[in-house]
Amino acid sequence: MEERDLERQFKNINPKPSAKWQENALKHLNNVVTDSLDNRNSNTNLNNFFYSITMNTKFKAILTIATVFTTFAIASGVVYASDSAMPGEMLFPVDKAMEQIRRTITVNPLDRAGYEMDVMDERVLELKKMSEGEDSLGLSKAISEVEAQQSRVRAMLGEMTQLRAGDMNQAQEQLEVMNKLAAKIQNNEEVLGEVQNRLELKSGEATQAGELQRVRDSFSEDMESEIKNFEESTGLKVEAKETEQNQGEEPQNQNQAEIKAGDENGEGEPAQDVQGVQEMNKGDNGNR
Amino acid sequence: MSINQLNSRQDLEDLFKWLNEPLYKYVYIRCGYNRELAEDITQDIFVKAWEKRSTFNPSKSTLKNWIYVIARNHLIDTYRKKKISVKSFDEDIYVKDLNISVEDEAVVSDILKNLDRLKEKEKEVIVLRYVQDLEIEDIAKILGKSKNTTKVMIHRAIKKLKYIMNK
Numbered sequence: 457m458e459e460r461d462l463e464r465q466f467k468n469i470n471p472k473p474s475a476k477w478q479e480n481a482l483k484h485l486n487n488v489v490t491d492s493l494d495n496r497n498s499n500t501n502l503n504n505f506f507y508s509i510t511m512n513t514k515f516k517a518i519l520t521i522a523t524v525f526t527t528f529a530i531a532s533g534v535v536y537a538s539d540s541a542m543p544g545e546m547l548f549p550v551d552k553a554m555e556q557i558r559r560t561i562t563v564n565p566l567d568r569a570g571y572e573m574d575v576m577d578e579r580v581l582e583l584k585k586m587s588e589g590e591d592s593l594g595l596s597k598a599i600s601e602v603e604a605q606q607s608r609v610r611a612m613l614g615e616m617t618q619l620r621a622g623d624m625n626q627a628q629e630q631l632e633v634m635n636k637l638a639a640k641i642q643n644n645e646e647v648l649g650e651v652q653n654r655l656e657l658k659s660g661e662a663t664q665a666g667e668l669q670r671v672r673d674s675f676s677e678d679m680e681s682e683i684k685n686f687e688e689s690t691g692l693k694v695e696a697k698e699t700e701q702n703q704g705e706e707p708q709n710q711n712q713a714e715i716k717a718g719d720e721n722g723e724g725e726p727a728q729d730v731q732g733v734q735e736m737n738k739g740d741n742g743n744r
Numbered sequence: 745m746s747i748n749q750l751n752s753r754q755d756l757e758d759l760f761k762w763l764n765e766p767l768y769k770y771v772y773i774r775c776g777y778n779r780e781l782a783e784d785i786t787q788d789i790f791v792k793a794w795e796k797r798s799t800f801n802p803s804k805s806t807l808k809n810w811i812y813v814i815a816r817n818h819l820i821d822t823y824r825k826k827k828i829s830v831k832s833f834d835e836d837i838y839v840k841d842l843n844i845s846v847e848d849e850a851v852v853s854d855i856l857k858n859l860d861r862l863k864e865k866e867k868e869v870i871v872l873r874y875v876q877d878l879e880i881e882d883i884a885k886i887l888g889k890s891k892n893t894t895k896v897m898i899h900r901a902i903k904k905l906k907y908i909m910n911k
Contacts, residue, residue, distance in 0.1 A: 459906060462902065466874035471773075474779075481764065485791065618751040621752065678801070681803050
């Protein structure tokens, strides 16, 4: 048998699913879509449920408040300490757990997108700190954490695209988030670039420098494409700027406080790092 | 029909109507000619596509290639979990499912029996190229390989099949 005959016979193979399956599968997919949309609202329903229970009687209200205060008093110390924990440290999972809770209670997709961008800042700053030390394993973990957070930002942008497809009125509200995204990308790119330079200069960190390069390139490319898609689909122009409200907000945690301190120095860098970075840049210029 | 977005209920329905038969065909041949299993897996592929829709980037891939990647990964997962007991083609049982003319039955049975003697990767490229009738460029993207490598893989696989059949 010749190849041509084989090709012809392959084209004749045409198994088909049953019509009944096609009908049932379509129904099933419809249910899957409905469930996924319901789940998005379930957090709000859960909040309403607890609200109705606790507001039923004064006793339940007092008990709830007392429990919350007691728990808060115990947990706040741990939570506060965990906020500055680095990847690989014991309290880092607590920090991540607190972020997960915040995600769960942040129902509005735009608020959530803003929050994911703030967490991205935190991950980038953690990576920067790790790059200053000698913990190679922790450094790899910090790079992975940055990449994982970038995926969350990507997912939120996907959700925003979907919302926009259903309601173009969303575009104007989303513009604010996109502006914030563009500003954050610029800031983070600068910090990540400095981290990469530092890793390239350090002996034994070439692998991590390569890995970071890959993570940066992939994210930059995706974000450029997201911003371009947004501009093309809405006709709005994205500009790298944070909202006035966000600029006036207190930093969310110690790491963000550090960014703010750096910004006040006009460098976008923490004050104590300015000299080190300048030295590093000098060395870097000589190497390129 | 050809769509390139997956944002709404309607998109998913259109995607299903467009690709359920080709994907079923792909899964059916790769999962041991088991009709019910192929239907279950095909349905799962569309559910997975919906769940992962936020990862689809139209500037990087077509929706069709993207869902074939999901199908391929899902089949690999199912194999790994040993939900599929790989069977060889049995003309007495399966030939009626193939919708082929009576005069071609014997030849097609022979081809499928010999196809099962190839390695899984060889079988996969033959199915994608000749049964699914996909372009080499699309197959390369689905497999995550270069166009040239894919071309060579297909050429070697079909040559091997021809050799086995003519032996």
